[in-house]
Amino acid sequence: MPDTRMKQVVFHLRRYEPGKDREPHWEQYKIDSPPGMTVLDGLWKVKELFAPTLAWRSSCRMGICGSCGMLINGRPRLACNTQISELQSDVVAVGPLPNFGIIKDLVPDLHPMFEAHRELMPYLIREDLQEQDSPTGEYWQTPHELERYLQFSYCIKCGCCMAACPTMATDPQYSGPMPLGQAHRYNSDTRDGGFAKRRELLEGGRGPWRCHFAGECSQVCPKGVDPAKAIQMMKQDLVFDLLKLRVRKPAARLVDKPCGKRREDIPAAPPRTVTG
Amino acid sequence: MESHAHPNRLGIRGWVGGGRWGFERYLYTLHRITGLGLLTYFLLHIFVTSARVFGKGAWETAMSAVSGPAFKAGEYLVFAAFAFHAVNGVRLALIELGFAVGRPIEPIYPYATSVGRQRPLAIAVMLIAGVLAVWGGYNFFFMD
Ligand code: SF4
Ligand code: SF4
Ligand code: FES
Numbered sequence: 001m002p003d004t005r006m007k008q009v010v011f012h013l014r015r016y017e018p019g020k021d022r023e024p025h026w027e028q029y030k031i032d033s034p035p036g037m038t039v040l041d042g043l044w045k046v047k048e049l050f051a052p053t054l055a056w057r058s059s060c061r062m063g064i065c066g067s068c069g070m071l072i073n074g075r076p077r078l079a080c081n082t083q084i085s086e087l088q089s090d091v092v093a094v095g096p097l098p099n100f101g102i103i104k105d106l107v108p109d110l111h112p113m114f115e116a117h118r119e120l121m122p123y124l125i126r127e128d129l130q131e132q133d134s135p136t137g138e139y140w141q142t143p144h145e146l147e148r149y150l151q152f153s154y155c156i157k158c159g160c161c162m163a164a165c166p167t168m169a170t171d172p173q174y175s176g177p178m179p180l181g182q183a184h185r186y187n188s189d190t191r192d193g194g195f196a197k198r199r200e201l202l203e204g205g206r207g208p209w210r211c212h213f214a215g216e217c218s219q220v221c222p223k224g225v226d227p228a229k230a231i232q233m234m235k236q237d238l239v240f241d242l243l244k245l246r247v248r249k250p251a252a253r254l255v256d257k258p259c260g261k262r263r264e265d266i267p268a269a270p271p272r273t274v275t276g
Numbered sequence: 277m278e279s280h281a282h283p284n285r286l287g288i289r290g291w292v293g294g295g296r297w298g299f300e301r302y303l304y305t306l307h308r309i310t311g312l313g314l315l316t317y318f319l320l321h322i323f324v325t326s327a328r329v330f331g332k333g334a335w336e337t338a339m340s341a342v343s344g345p346a347f348k349a350g351e352y353l354v355f356a357a358f359a360f361h362a363v364n365g366v367r368l369a370l371i372e373l374g375f376a377v378g379r380p381i382e383p384i385y386p387y388a389t390s391v392g393r394q395r396p397l398a399i400a401v402m403l404i405a406g407v408l409a410v411w412g413g414y415n416f417f418f419m420d
Pocket of ligand 2: 210214
């Protein structure tokens, strides 16, 4: 039987007002929590009843947009995707994602993450620049080839992995699991020809060699993207490439355009079953 | 690139603070600590044994300065750190070459991760490190 009782929970919120507070501090708010209430719903309630200036980011309320990553009871999670009941505690402690600067209250500055992401060229790179900028059609890809990167393409750029990563905690140079995972997502896409360009960017302190598989990024990822796996596979590619063991294939070619003629062997549609 | 917002990087706390999700984080932290410990030992070792260039007397003084029971226990800790660092290093080398983490899969909730996939390897490695540490301890303290 699901628990249908209303209960009271105390939200401990990390507050920080730039220009006013020197350091972030905790504030507490007690609210009623009906079953099914998410942490994001709770934040709205607190804002409505007690703290009108409370700031955070959210948009879709369904784990799609990646805006609402927060540190909830010590673990980076999506506020909209976390029910208060699943925390199994009467205290809900919410802070901004660590390893990012704090803009205000629960709003992290994700700019460095997106900058690292942009630098690693997260898009299909084609030899023909004209084709890259203005694609003229689809490229060949088998379902099997799609599976080599599909898991990594589910990333919603929420930054939870970056907040959990111990390397990120001490190394501001490191690009982090999200940008590296996404670089591998494109490196392993058969339509992409950008491996050599990205390889140069992946050298040194910002590349994957600073990762030593603490695995936290994958444990906290709310979309099952498993960036730790992507990073280790990226390392394998880089080593195999160095040893000349990596199979180098040209990027998949364009699918032939329809020639305007109907194929003759297509069977006719079955007769209508509904009239009118 | 550093942010201009209020700093909130966890620092060393982030190596241990996350906790309670997977024990690989602790292996990560222990690997770093044992690595730094072994490096410190190595430098001290070079420093102490270099006394030999100043003659037999200097060598014997240096050796007697590092021969108490505390140093013996310290040496054992170095051995235990070495045992852990070596076998965990083999695990990391395998994983960082892309082995033992599995291939990309369809993420279906509850998600299976590469961390779970390599967990048997991590457990095996810890058992081997444990056996080596016990065997080394027996050797150090009971077989003189
Ligand atoms: S890999 Fe996962 S945790 Fe990291 S940004 Fe993408 S969806 Fe978020
Ligand atoms: S696996 Fe690598 S990227 Fe992921 S949390 Fe660990 S060190 Fe960071
Ligand atoms: S509000 Fe969009 S992911 Fe939570």
